[in-house]
């Protein structure tokens with residue numbers, strides 16, 4: 070039925086060709102889009118930009134895409150295009166400058182919520198202007214939106230955004246069903262590509278997260294291995310130290326006793342002095358080994374680390390000499406820690422001496438304190454850390470630093486890189502033991518040539534600092550009281566007996582708890598002090614004391630131990646009201662402790 074005109078192609082034929090062209094254009098855009106979407110991974114912002122551009126060119130109007138915000142409440146425009154730059158700027162300002170609420174009344178929100186496309190053709194100026202304030206009216210009319218079509222972006226049955234196109238100008242043709250099919254098809258593919266890209270991004274994020282967790286796991290495994298190694302060495306060292314304490318007590322005690330007896334000019338004195346010195350060095354070593362194996366008895370106090378550092382200032386300066394500058398940075402409102410004051414000083418001194426040794430040509434030593442909150446994440450990556458409030462003590466030097474291999478071994482007892490006679494390799498193992506025993510942790514950060522930082526974290530307490538108690542002043546160490554001495558190690562019992570008797574005491578001795586009980590039952594006279602070893606076969610010192618104080622409530626008790634058994638010590642902390650004499654025993658220490666206890670007021674009957 071084509072009407073053939075005089076000139077040019079028949080009208081119907083032209084319309085047909087136009088329609089064909091139109092379909093071809095759309096088909097082209099669709100195939101282009103599909104190809105692009107198929108290859109799209111995380112590039113969808115760029116992709117959407119290309120799509121809106123092509124669609125806008127074809128419809129001869131504008132096109133934009135909005136995506137659902139993460140909180141699910143807004144549609145946020147992410148790409149828009151109009152072939153005319155000035156109009157595009159106006160559109161962006163008027164129509165898509167701000168996110169649209171998902172539950173709003175405008176067509177994009179309706180399309181989004183309903184999951185169906187919305188087609189509004191032949192908008193009247195009144196309809197177009199309705200949502201704008203008067204000062205924008207001229208601009209809105211300038212854009213002249215006339216027909217609009219909105220298609221929801223749907224993936225897995227849910228709307229994830231809206232794709233919209235509009236034709237501007239009073240004379241433009243309305244959008245028809247072919248446009249609807251075209252836009253919906255495009256929207257479906259875009260939605261699929263977007264959700265795929267998101268899935269991919271999620272998977273990549275998850276993978277990265279898993280890799281991070283695996284790395285953290287590897288790190289903690291390494292720390293665990295290290296901790297197990299330290300534990301094993303610690304047990305060995307502790308066992309050796311324990312046995313050595315009894316031996317050293319005998320060596321030291323006899324050398325003291327003999328020296329006391331020898332005349333000042335006796336030629337044997339020098340040799341004996343050497344024996345005593347060797348014994349003392351041995352005692353130092355066992356003390357350090359016990360500290361490392363966390364078997365030192367601690368008498369914790371509530372301390373302010375700033376006070377501790379401050380009180381050591383002079384000593385530290387003397388130690389490091391003049392070529393090393395000391396900087397202190399005390400943390401403000403520093404929390405308190407519960408630890409043994411003597412031990413924490415030892416920690417600081419050992420770290421300071423190491424820092425000094427690492428800076429033979431001078432440098433800077435920094436001592437810093439501060440409150441630190443160690444969170445779950447930190448605890449997960451740092452074995453042995455309990456999350457919570459801590460106090461940090463950091464000691465840094467600008468010295469030689471260490472490589473990784475050295476860092477892995479520094480806390481091992483007897484590991485030293487210093488030349489013979491310069492270091493025993495027990496400094497850091499002592500530090501390690503003390504810090505661990507106080508419930509804390511220690512970490513080293515170092516690089517060859519770039520100095521070293523040791524960070525100690527101790528759990529923070531809310532209690533207030535306690536003043537350090539004063540020792541009783543003694544005028545003499547002699548006495549005439551009756552002491553019941555119970556010790557299963559024969560040489561040690563003999564020498565302790567000798568020391569006490571020599572200083573005026575009356576000593577009854579027993580090899581075991583049973584023997585001591587028998588002795589007491591038979592004896593009428595008073596006993597002033599029970600001096601007993603803690604760990605003995607059959608009956609512990611603690612049990613013996615319990616039974617004896619029931620018979621003789623006035624009896625005072627002094628425990629001797631080289632070790633920290635649960636009998637008198639819990640978690641290595643001395644039970645209240647217990648007095649402990651730590652092995653190895655020397656005459657001085659023994660006599661002092663005995664006298665101190667005998668002269669102490671009877672506040673605590675034990």
Ligand SMILES: Nc1ncnc2c1ncn2[C@@H]1O[C@H](COP(=O)(O)OP(=O)(O)OP(=O)(O)O)[C@@H](O)[C@H]1O
Nearest residue numbers: 423424427479485486487492493494495496497521
């Ligand atoms: N601040 C530091 N800078 C560089 N290396 C250090 C530092 N602190 C420790 N080290 C290294 O760790 C090793 C072990 O230290 P540790 O304190 O346990 O023993 P030591 O200092 O060698 O001997 P000791 O302390 O028993 O006299 C040192 O020999 C040294 O190699």
Ligand SMILES: [Mg+2]
Nearest residue numbers: 419423496497
């Ligand atoms: Mg050292």
